[in-house]
Amino acid sequence: SASSNGSGTRVMIIGGDGYCGWATALHLSQRGYNVCVVDNLCRRQVWGEISGRHIDLAIGDVCDWEFFGEKFRTFSPDAVVHFGEQRSAPYSMIDRKHAVYTQNNNVIGTLNVLYAIKDFRPDCHLVKLGTMGEYGTPNIDIEEGYITINHNGRSDTLPFPKQGGSFYHLSKVHDSHNMAFAARAWKVAATDLNQGAVGHPLTVYGKGGQTRGYLDIRDTVRCIQIAIDNPAKSGEMRVFNQFTQQFSVNQLAEIVKQGGKKFGLDVQVSNVPNPRVEAEEHYYNAKNTKLQDLGLQPHYLEDSMVDSLLEFALAYKDRVRMELIKPAVDWRAKTGQAAAAAAAK
Amino acid sequence: SASSNGSGTRVMIIGGDGYCGWATALHLSQRGYNVCVVDNLCRRQVWGEISGRHIDLAIGDVCDWEFFGEKFRTFSPDAVVHFGEQRSAPYSMIDRKHAVYTQNNNVIGTLNVLYAIKDFRPDCHLVKLGTMGEYGTPNIDIEEGYITINHNGRSDTLPFPKQGGSFYHLSKVHDSHNMAFAARAWKVAATDLNQGAVGHPLTVYGKGGQTRGYLDIRDTVRCIQIAIDNPAKSGEMRVFNQFTQQFSVNQLAEIVKQGGKKFGLDVQVSNVPNPRVEAEEHYYNAKNTKLQDLGLQPHYLEDSMVDSLLEFALAYKDRVRMELIKPAVDWRAKTGQAAAAAAAK
Ligand SMILES: NC(=O)c1ccc[n+]([C@@H]2O[C@H](COP(=O)([O-])OP(=O)(O)OC[C@H]3O[C@@H](n4cnc5c(N)ncnc54)[C@H](O)[C@@H]3O)[C@@H](O)[C@H]2O)c1
Ligand SMILES: NC(=O)c1ccc[n+]([C@@H]2O[C@H](COP(=O)([O-])OP(=O)(O)OC[C@H]3O[C@@H](n4cnc5c(N)ncnc54)[C@H](O)[C@@H]3O)[C@@H](O)[C@H]2O)c1
Numbered sequence: 001s002a003s004s005n006g007s008g009t010r011v012m013i014i015g016g017d018g019y020c021g022w023a024t025a026l027h028l029s030q031r032g033y034n035v036c037v038v039d040n041l042c043r044r045q046v047w048g049e050i051s052g053r054h055i056d057l058a059i060g061d062v063c064d065w066e067f068f069g070e071k072f073r074t075f076s077p078d079a080v081v082h083f084g085e086q087r088s089a090p091y092s093m094i095d096r097k098h099a100v101y102t103q104n105n106n107v108i109g110t111l112n113v114l115y116a117i118k119d120f121r122p123d124c125h126l127v128k129l130g131t132m133g134e135y136g137t138p139n140i141d142i143e144e145g146y147i148t149i150n151h152n153g154r155s156d157t158l159p160f161p162k163q164g165g166s167f168y169h170l171s172k173v174h175d176s177h178n179m180a181f182a183a184r185a186w187k188v189a190a191t192d193l194n195q196g197a198v199g200h201p202l203t204v205y206g207k208g209g210q211t212r213g214y215l216d217i218r219d220t221v222r223c224i225q226i227a228i229d230n231p232a233k234s235g236e237m238r239v240f241n242q243f244t245q246q247f248s249v250n251q252l253a254e255i256v257k258q259g260g261k262k263f264g265l266d267v268q269v270s271n272v273p274n275p276r277v278e279a280e281e282h283y284y285n286a287k288n289t290k291l292q293d294l295g296l297q298p299h300y301l302e303d304s305m306v307d308s309l310l311e312f313a314l315a316y317k318d319r320v321r322m323e324l325i326k327p328a329v330d331w332r333a334k335t336g337q338a339a340a341a342a343a344a345k
Numbered sequence: 346s347a348s349s350n351g352s353g354t355r356v357m358i359i360g361g362d363g364y365c366g367w368a369t370a371l372h373l374s375q376r377g378y379n380v381c382v383v384d385n386l387c388r389r390q391v392w393g394e395i396s397g398r399h400i401d402l403a404i405g406d407v408c409d410w411e412f413f414g415e416k417f418r419t420f421s422p423d424a425v426v427h428f429g430e431q432r433s434a435p436y437s438m439i440d441r442k443h444a445v446y447t448q449n450n451n452v453i454g455t456l457n458v459l460y461a462i463k464d465f466r467p468d469c470h471l472v473k474l475g476t477m478g479e480y481g482t483p484n485i486d487i488e489e490g491y492i493t494i495n496h497n498g499r500s501d502t503l504p505f506p507k508q509g510g511s512f513y514h515l516s517k518v519h520d521s522h523n524m525a526f527a528a529r530a531w532k533v534a535a536t537d538l539n540q541g542a543v544g545h546p547l548t549v550y551g552k553g554g555q556t557r558g559y560l561d562i563r564d565t566v567r568c569i570q571i572a573i574d575n576p577a578k579s580g581e582m583r584v585f586n587q588f589t590q591q592f593s594v595n596q597l598a599e600i601v602k603q604g605g606k607k608f609g610l611d612v613q614v615s616n617v618p619n620p621r622v623e624a625e626e627h628y629y630n631a632k633n634t635k636l637q638d639l640g641l642q643p644h645y646l647e648d649s650m651v652d653s654l655l656e657f658a659l660a661y662k663d664r665v666r667m668e669l670i671k672p673a674v675d676w677r678a679k680t681g682q683a684a685a686a687a688a689a690k
Contacts, residue, residue, distance in 0.1 A: 065441065082441060096410065096460035100453050107452065107519070108445050111512075115441035119679055139501035140494060149485060149494055149506075154628070156484035161494075162393050162522060163529075167456075170526055171603050174452070174519040175524035181515055184508075185622040277530040283499070331530050 006032030007084035010205065012077035013039045014113065015084030016055075020129065020198060020220050024081060029055050033228075036075045040060060040144035044221035057257040062109040072116040072139020079228045080126040082089060082113055089133070089200050090275075090329040092168035099167040104137035106171035107178070108337060114182040125231035126178060127224060130172045130194040132213045132286060136163030137279050142286035145192065149278055157197060160239075165278055166331070176239075190236070191227045195220065196243025206274030208250035209281035213243025226294045240287045263314065275327040287328065291340070350574055351377030352626060357405050357422035359458065360429030361400075361458035365474065365543060365565050369426060372566035376479045378573075380532045381420045407454040417461040424470040424573045427458055430516065434478070435620075435674040437513035444512040451516035452523070459527040467532065470576040473524060473568060475517045477540040477558045477588060477631060481508030482624050487631035488586020490537065505584075505585055510623055511676070521584075528582035530581060535581070540565065541588025548670060551619030553595035554626035558588025558633065563646040571639045587635045589643035608659065620672040 011028055015021040016037030029035045036056035037256040056075065059065035062084045068077065072080070085106040092102035110128065117124045135142045138161070148157045159180060164170035175192075196213030198220055215223075223242045232238040247255075253269040260267035274280065292298070299305075313320075351482055360366040361382030376381045381401035401420065405412035405428045417425070431437065437447040462469045478488045483506070486625040493502045503628065504525060509515040527533040531632075542557030543565055559567060560568075568587045577583040592600075600616040605612035637643070644650075657666075 096457065096464075099460070100456055102451055103456065103519075103523075104449060107448055111445055111448065112441065115444070119441075138503055140496040140499045142505075147494065147496065147506075149492065149496075151485040151492065154485045158483055158485075159508065161492075161503035161506055163504065164522060165530075166525060167523070167526070170519075170522050173522050174448075174515075177509060177515050177518050178448075178512070181509060181512070185510075 004032035005225070006034070008032065009079065009228065010034045010036070010075065010077045011228060012036045012072065012075055014040060014080065014082045014109075015129075016081075016299050017041055017086075018083050018087070019313070020276040021081075021083035022196075023217055024083070024221045024224045025055055028225060028228075031225070036071075036077065038068065038071060038223045041184070042086075062112055063105060063254060065112055065115075066208060068112055069116055069120070072113075073120045076121055079127055079231065080113060080117070081127045081129075081224055081273045082110065083129050084109060085129070085175075086097070086323070086333055087168065089168040090168035090327070092171070093329050102168050103171045103174065106168075107174045110175045110178060114178065114186075114188060117188050118182070118186045121238050123189070123234065125228065126153050126188060126190040127227045128175065128190065128192050130176055130192045130239075131169060132194050132196045132241060133166075133169040134162050134173050134176065134194060135286070136162055136165060136278045137211075137282040137284055138163070139283050142241070142284075144287050144290050145237075146243045158263050165276065180237040183232075183235055188237075189232040190238065191232045192237065193223060193227060193242040194239060196241075197225075202212040203274060203327070204253055204269055205327070206271065207280035208253065208271060209248050209279060209312075211246055211248040211282070211284035213241065213246050214301065215242060215244045215288055216301070218299050219244055219296065222296060223291050224293060226296055230294050237288050238290075243286070244296075245289055246284060246286065247301075255301070255306055256310070259303060259310055262307065263310055271293050272327065275330045277331045291329060297341070349377035350570070351379070353377065353379050354424065354573065355379045355381070355422045355509075356573060357381045357383060357417065357420055357421065357425040359425065359427045359454075360474075361426075363384055363428050363432070365540075365562070366428035368428075368562055369566045369569045370400055370426070373570060373573075376570070381416075381422065383413065383416060387431075392664045407457055408435045408450060410457055410460075412455055412460055414465070417545045418465045421466055422469050424472060424576065425458060425462070426474075426569055426573070427455065428474050429454060430474070432513065433673070434511035434513040434667050436672050437516070438511050438676050447513050448516045448519065451513075455520045455523060459531075459533060462533050463527070463531045468534070468579065470573065471524070471533060471535040472572045473520065473535065475521055475584075476585060477539050477541045478511075478514040479507045479509050479518050479521065479539060480505060480628055480631070481510060482556075482627040483508070484628050487586070487629075489537070489586045489635050490582075510621065525582040528580050532580040533582075533598065534577040534579050535583065536577045537582065537584045538568060538572060538587040539584060540568075541586075547575075548672070549594050549598055549614055549616045550621060550625075550672070551616065552625035553598065553616060554593050555623060556588065556591055556593040556627070556629035558591050558631055559646065560587060560589045561646070561650070562646050564589055566642065567641060568636050571636060571641055575639050583635075587634045587636060588630055588631070588633055588643060589641075591629060591631065592646075592659050600646070600651055601655070604648060604655055607652065608655055610655075617672065620675045622676045644677060 017039035040061040362384035
C-alpha cells in the first residue's frame with residue numbers, strides 16, 4: 001500500500017508532532033512526499049528520527065511570524081497541512097486564560113498560514129483540520145460546508161450556519177470564516193477537513209443520546225492524502241466532512257459492552273452528570289460523501305477493531321490513570337474554580 | 346428629549362472615547378444613566394470633562410484582564426456597551442500584522458467582557474456593536490441574526506450565514522459566535538447590534554452598485570438606549586440590524602450631487618478602481634424592524650441633512666486632507682507593499 005503518489009510533492013505539516021499529525025507525516029513520507037514538520041512541541045518534548053526517509057523538522061510556533069514565515073518561504077511547500085492547534089475542548093473551557101490562549105493560538109496561527117501562502121506561495125494548497133463540532137447539532141441535515149437556502153422566493157448557497165459548543169470549537173469556526181475570505185479575496189486554494197472524533201469517548205455524559213461522527217485513525221491519514229492529491233482550485237474553499245460513521249454515545253457504550261463479553265468482562269455503563277452544555281437527545285444526520293467520491297474506502301468500527309482495542313487496554317490496564325478519565329472541567333464553572341489539574345484531554 | 350429613563354442604571358461603555366461611544370456616553374449621561382467609560386485611548390490622547398453629570402473614566406485596555414476585570418467588578422454594571430474594538434476595515438487589511446492586531450484586539454476583548462459578566466455579574470446585559478458587513482451580500486434577504494431554514498423536509502432556525510469582507514468584519518463574525526455560545530452555555534443576556542455605516546463614503550469604488558445600510562448618528566445613540574432599556578433575557582442572544590435606510594454608493598453620490606446644486610457647486614462623481622474585494626452589483630435587502638418595533642423613530646437622510654453637511658464641509662474645506670480620502674489599502678496587495686501611511690480611516 002506504500003504506493004508512491006508523492007513523487008516529491010512538498011508537504012508542510014503544521015502540528016506534525018501531534019496525534020493525527022505524526023501519523024500523517026509517517027504515512028506521506030512512506031509514500032514519497034517530501035515532508036516538513038512544523039511544531040512547537042507544546043504537547044511533548046521528545047522527537048525521534050524515523051527509518052529511511054527524511055522528515056525535515058522545524059521546531060517553533062506557527063504564531064511566531066519570524067520563525068514560521070521564514071520556514072515556509074524556504075521550504076516553499078506545494079501543500080500545507082495545518083494540524084497545529086490547541087485541540088482540547090475541555091482545556092479551552094477551564095477558565096478565561098485557557099479560552100484566550102486557545103482562540104489566540106488557533107486563530108492567529110491560521111492567519112499566519114494564510115499570509116504565508118499569500119505572500120510566498122500563492123498556489124500552495126492549504127489543507128486545514130476543522131471539526132464536525134463546528135456545526136453543533138442542528139435539527140436539519142448537516143451538509144458539507146455549504147447549504148442552498150431558499151428564502152422569500154430567492155435562493156443562495158451560503159456557508160452552513162455554525163454553532164460551536166466550546167471556545168475550542170469556536171476557534172475552528174473562526175478559522176473557517178477567515179479561510180473562506182482568503183479564498184475569495186486572494187484566490188487561496190483551501191480544503192477544510194471537518195474531522196469527526198478519532199478517539200472514542202467511553203464515558204457517557206448525561207443521557208448519552210449525543211450523536212457524532214467518527215473515523216478510524218487509518219482513514220484520517222488517507223483523507224489528508226486524498227485532499228493533497230486532489231487539491232482545491234485557486235479561490236476555492238472546499239469543505240469535506242471527514243468521518244465515516246455516526247454513533248450515539250450509548251451506541252458506542254453498547255458496542256464495547258458486547259465486545260467485552262468475549263473477554264469475559266461484564267462492562268458496566270455508568271451515566272455521569274454532563275459537564276458540557278449540549279443537547280443530550282437530538283436529530284443528527286451529517287453528509288460525508290465528498291471524500292468517498294474521491295476514493296476513500298472506510299475502515300468501519302467492527303468487532304475485530306473493538307477486540308484489538310480491548311485486548312490492548314487489558315494488557316496495559318495497570319497503566320491507566322483513572323483520575324484522568326472523569327471530566328475535570330465544567331462548562332458552567334466559574335473561572336478559577338475549575339481544576340487547573342485539568343491538563344484536560 | 347432628556348427624559349430620565351436612566352434613573353441610575355449603571356452602564357459601562359467600552360470604547361467610549363470613540364465616535365459612536367462618546368456620543369452614546371453623552372446621550373445616556375444626560376438622561377440619568379450612571380456611566381463609566383473604559384477606553385485605551387488608542388484613537389486619541391485628549392479627554393475632557395463634560396458639564397454637570399459625572400462620567401466615570403477608566404483608561405485601560407479591555408484585553409488587559411488585570412485592569413478590565415477589576416474595573417468591571419467594582420463598577421458592577423447593569424449593562425455594558427462594547428464599542429471598544431479596532432473598527433477600520435482598510436486598517437485590518439494593511440498587512441499580516443494589522444490583521445492579527447485587529448482580530449486579537451477584538452476577539453480577545455470580547456472574550457474578556459464575556460468572562461467578566463460570567464464571573465462577576467451574570468445578569469449584566471451585554472450590548473455589543475457588530476456590523477451589517479458581517480452578512481456580506483447574499484442573494485437572499487438578510488434577516489436579523491437568525492434564519493429559518495427548511496431543508497430535506499426538516500426545519501430549524503439557525504444563525505444567519507456570515508461572509509465578512511475583511512479581517513475587521515470577520516472579527517465581528519467571530520465575536521458573534523463567541524457571544525451566542527456564552528448565551529447558550531452561561532445564560533448571558535446579549536444584544537448584538539449589527540450597525541450600518543454611520544459615516545457616508547462619497548468616493549465611488551468601481552461600479553458603485555454596492556448597497557449597504559446607513560443610519561444617522563442621532564439614531565445610533567437612541568438604538569443603544571433602546572437596547573439597554575429593553576434588555577435581552579437571560580440566555581438570549583438577540584440580534585438587531587441597526588440601520589434605517591439602504592443606499593447604493595451611486596445613489597448617495599447622486600444625493601450629494603443634487604444637494605451641491607443649491608450651493609452652486611458642480612459636484613463631480615468619479616469612479617476609482619475598487620481596492621476592496623466585493624460584488625459591485627448585487628441583490629441587497631436587509632430587515633431592520635426590531636429596533637423600530639421597540640420605538641426607534643428614524644432620522645432619515647433628507648435634503649436638510651445633506652445641506653448642513655455640505656455647509657459644514659464648505660466652511661472648513663481648507664482643512665480637508667485630500668490625500669486621506671483616496672484609498673490607501675488594497676485588499677489584494679502583498680504584505681509590506683501596502684502604505685503603512687494607511688492610518689486608514
Ligand atoms: N483527534 C481528534 O479526534 C480530532 C477531531 C477533530 C479535529 N481534530 C483536529 O485535528 C488537529 C490535530 O489533532 P490531534 O488530535 O492530532 O492534536 P494534538 O494535540 O495531538 O496535535 C496538535 C499538534 O499541534 C502542535 N501545536 C499546537 N499549537 C501550535 C502552534 N501554535 N505552533 C506549532 N505547533 C502547534 C502541538 O504541539 C501538537 O503536536 C487539530 O487541529 C484538531 O483540532 C482532531
Ligand atoms: N462608525 C461606524 O460607521 C460603524 C459601523 C458599524 C459598526 N461600528 C462599530 O461600532 C463600534 C464603535 O465604532 P466607532 O466608529 O465609534 O469607532 P472608534 O474607533 O471611533 O471608537 C472605538 C473606541 O474603542 C477604543 N478601543 C479600541 N480597542 C480597545 C481596547 N482593546 N480596549 C479599550 N478601548 C479600545 C478606541 O480607543 C476608540 O476610542 C466599533 O465596534 C465599530 O466596529 C461602527
